[in-house]
Amino acid sequence: MISTLVWGTGNVGRAAIRAVAAHPELRLSGVLVHNPAKVGRDAGELAGLDDALGVIATDDVAAALGETGAERPRAVVYAASGDIRPDEALADVTRAIRAGAVVVTPSLYALYDQRNAPPEMRETVLAAVAEGGGSLFVSGVDPGWGNDILPALISGLGGTIDVVRCQEIFDYTTYDQEESVRYLVGMGQPMDYEPPMLAATVPTMVWGGQVRLIARALGAEIEEIRESVDRRPLESTVSTKRMGDFEAGTQGAVRFEVQGIVGGRPRIVVEHVTRIHPACMPSWPVAPDGADGAHRVIIEGRPHIEVSVQALDEDGNSSAGGNATAVGRLAHAIAWLIEAEPGLYDGLDVPLRPGRLS
Structure with a gap:
């Protein structure tokens, strides 16, 4: 199974934890949080699940990415916001790529159409790909x-x-x-x-x-x-x-x-x-x-x-349902990206893969 880190536990991150935990090809290996009040809590609780998942949230980025010698995740669902912190989000994402991870995220608007993204942004990502061997697929939550x-x-x-x-x-x-x-x-x-x-x-x-x-x-x-x-x-x-x-x-x-x-x-x-x-x-x-x-x-x-x-989720909320389907698209893409060549991909590059019966 593909060890997968979820980075962020807000509206999108909650759905990401549930999607990774439910996916037959993925294993939730870590959860990164920013809020100190979430550190030490079980991922299942943070995602609104009835059962614990046995994965404890941390704010230690280096450890979560395996930079300190711990297990390196093969994939990262980057669910932290990029709305008002695009430079920080890009830095986080490229750090994960340099650590060798396949990264999927909705947070970098300019890379929805990666072929026409700002050249300096593409070059930053492609340099990280060349250094670490990871990949990036960006798709929105709107959705x-x-x-x-x-x-x-x-x-x-x-x-x-x-x-x-x-x-x-x-x-x-x-x-x-x-x-x-x-x-x-x-x-x-x-x-x-x-x-x-x-x-x-x-x-x-x-x-x-x-x-x-x-x-x-x-x-x-x-x-x-x-x-x-x-x-x-x-x-x-x-x-x-x-x-x-x-x-x-x-x-x-x-x-x-x-x-x-x-x-x-x-x-x-x-x-x-x-x-x-x-x-x-x-x-x-x-x-x-x-x-x-x-x-x-x-x-x-x-x-x-x-x-x-x-799409409805979290007690019939369509916003939560939209987030869940957007994250589902990203989570289902991980296995394909693992098999593909390292690179930068968009929504027309990555095929829509069928789900699996629970």
Whole structure:
């Protein structure tokens, strides 16, 4: 079995522990945490499992990577955030690669489309690969498979394809990452607040790579990438279970698109529709059956094709379900990466592997 370290135990890390522990080809060999309160706790407890896994969390990076003579993991699921610490995340990831590990992560947006990533970033990763013999596969949590391999697969069912649209529809009511929701995305902030995640060029930085991946799969040439952003205020104050109150008049919903322009018009689109409460902008696209989230691929053409995917986890939460499926894609890729040549891979390079019955 492939010894696998999970680095980080937040929203993504919890799902990663569960995915690795359940995978028949993987063995959870370690868990790295940043919060001192988590050091010494069992991985099963940190992941919300009923049973202990017998793996104790540590904050000793050198020991966890085997740099001090302990067992070196053959794989690392890097689940620590890269949203506001991209340089630190890249340093962590390349350290693991230099230790000889296959690394899978959603944390490095610029490497979703590794072929068109900033040259200095690619060179840093490839230098680590050359030094340590590890590999890197980056795929998103929004989710990566929904914006690369799924639209590529569904497009193969069509005849005439006019537009490929990938949607993430999400209600943050039950989300528990307050700093990102309030300050990165801007929910609950005055309408004159400028959310970093919605600043000009940032959506393209994060999701433009996925637009280019879809274009590569379709054999299309992107002429340029455009952005559109629509922000709307709450009409009344709402209260959320995990993050408290969001006041009337503050930002309550966001809809943005990252558009790949082909032939002078948007033909490959990644769209996000997010709310802090269902009451805000109910006229915008919503998840089926009153769920708090869904991922949808729409092929506009002949025939018209729509596929919606809903995943639920952690007491029926679709955010947790989305994280779980994104991590599942990464975990299932590890065995393939172990057999492949050391290198830097993206969502079209790595095949989607079937799961196994429990």
